[in-house]
Amino acid sequence: MAAPASQKTASVEPQGARLANRIVGFARMLRRAGLRIGPAAVMDAVRAVLSVGIEKREDFYWTLHSTMISRREDHAVFDAVFRLYWARREDRDDADGGGDDEEAEVLREKKRAGDRRAEDALDEERRAIIRKRPEFELDARLSFTAMEVLRGKDFAQMSAAELAEARLAMRDLTLPFDRVATRRFRPDPHGARIDPHAMLRMSLRTGGDLILPKFRSPREIAPPLVALVDISGSMSQYSRVFLHFLHALTEKRRRVHSFTFGTRLTNITRALSRRDPDEAMDEASETVRDWSGGTRIGTALGDFNRLWSRRVLGQGAIVLLITDGLERDHIEVLSREMERLSKSCRRLIWLNPLLGFDGFEPRARGMQAMLPHVDELRAVHSLDALGDLVAALTVPASGGDLARHFRRAHMTSGRNANV
């Protein structure tokens, strides 16, 4: 492997080991900035740099980039860290080990959730101070718009009883068993299709005298689940509980994507994939910057449609939309985006906590705009309702479909209701 590299790096041979060390240091720094870089990637990077050489900064940059980055989202962080690390290091070439200062600096800025949890246990005050410290990665997000209510709200504010109850219930819920047929097959004695491969193999046991029929049927898997959770002020109480539910789902099921929206859309899938519920919730509330703010359902859905729908709604996805539907402005945007959303997924389920109130009818304009486009409308105000939801996911389009009921009710008459 090193053959083409030997003549190029011959002049810098004594520095070869140091270069490797530096690349390792660079990888460490990237890791601290939150990227996942395994040792194999670092080895690749060293090998790659050896075969490309270090004459050109641009080539060097892309060499490291191609070996260490495997997601487009990581590009910005890589870029920032690259400039920070390789620029400063060049300046003080001779000071060996002097780089530890910068690393320590980055380390201080990046407090990992794990550390934070440990500190939580120690004392609350220190934690509050750490929270206030600006975060390397979050700077860009913070500067988005000043109008938003940017509050990194803590899940710990949920009352203890509430939390305990909710978690217990989450654990006990049987998880949705919704299935879709794939185009793959599995052997099945009651299957409807013959399996020629298995038949021929079997026949050889008898030396080809008997060719007995064998059958197969399509394999079934759980479809992807996409949750869009409204976290605006009016919804925050419910959505917190719901995030716990999503976390439980993410643990058990492979393809669950979670988004929150208030004034803007945030993908919290990665955050929720942490095993420990506390860590997951912690990271999710860190990621979300518009907790308990206002809501712009239409625009948020528009963002989702434009940026994410083609990436996560493939292969028969079910969408859970959790919102009260209280949109005041831009009703036509909401209606258009709802239509697009419902047309891009297999099933759109609207979970509305307001349905928990007796005699409630969705008469607000926002709700009226959303109703025609949902496959199902369900309540999600209590743990019982969550249980119902699970049941609904298990059986395709069963009873409790309030959407149709409401649609019909409003078509025929304008009954009075206490909204």
Add this chain to the structure above:
Amino acid sequence: MMAQPSTRGLPQSIDETLALLTDGGYVADRSLATVLFLSLTMQRPLFLEGEAGVGKTEIAKVLADRLGRKLIRLQCYEGLDVSSAVYEWNYAAQMIEIRMAEAAGVHDRAEMESGVFSEKYLIRRPVLEALERSVDGPPIFLIDELDRADEAFEAYLLEVLSDYQVSVPELGTIRAAEPPIVVITTNRTREIHDALKRRCLYHWVDYPDAQRELDILARKVPNANATLARQVVVFVQKLRELDLFKAPGVAETIDWATALTALGKETLDAETVSDTMGVLLKYQDDIVRMEEGEGVRVLEEVRVG
């Protein structure tokens, strides 16, 4: 671990890689050439991600053409399975073989088994083909739109790409003497698992900048008027800045320039733009938005700039 790598005709530096792509009519930027060069020298699959129509598939084609290698393409789709991607047995012919053996009175089971499951009846699909030795050197193996295949296939591919071998239970393991040059493309309709990406060199293929896009047009639509080409590029670049549902790719730019040239246009005007918008934008929402005034505004900007 692998046999002596074949470096016949492979570029030996980033500059050579760039020249090779340019020769083949592919105007690449340096970052792409770097990744490609590394993928060739390190014998790692190249993982290209990017929006539709930015020229991901084209790279494999140009590479095959310039290196004089065979191009084997595996177009992925949902439900792609081993029998259509790797190999399948020719059951009908096998049945006949069994009957023939019976008629000839062969009752030796081992003999029959080796007769029925011999390479003669093996139908080779792209993966197996890619592992085969060929006179021109290892082929280019293009795995196109991997995101369309389901996860089960992705997991299978992981095995193939790490050892470059496939096992056929009845025949044994088939191993590539020299690993093929693998190019994987995805449109990101689904996230590809990290484990697979880790085995590859990753590159996000972005839309080209104005200068590069102009170079591309000069190569692909040589008879286009120079003013027109410049206006087309500026227009398209401006469209990409708007939040469209689907921004036009390079393929669309080329199509549009070709269409306008065929119509005998030498500059852009509002009417032509509106008439030919369907070449550039493929979503009704985007087209409506353009017709509602944004198209004219962008055109004004193009004229001024």
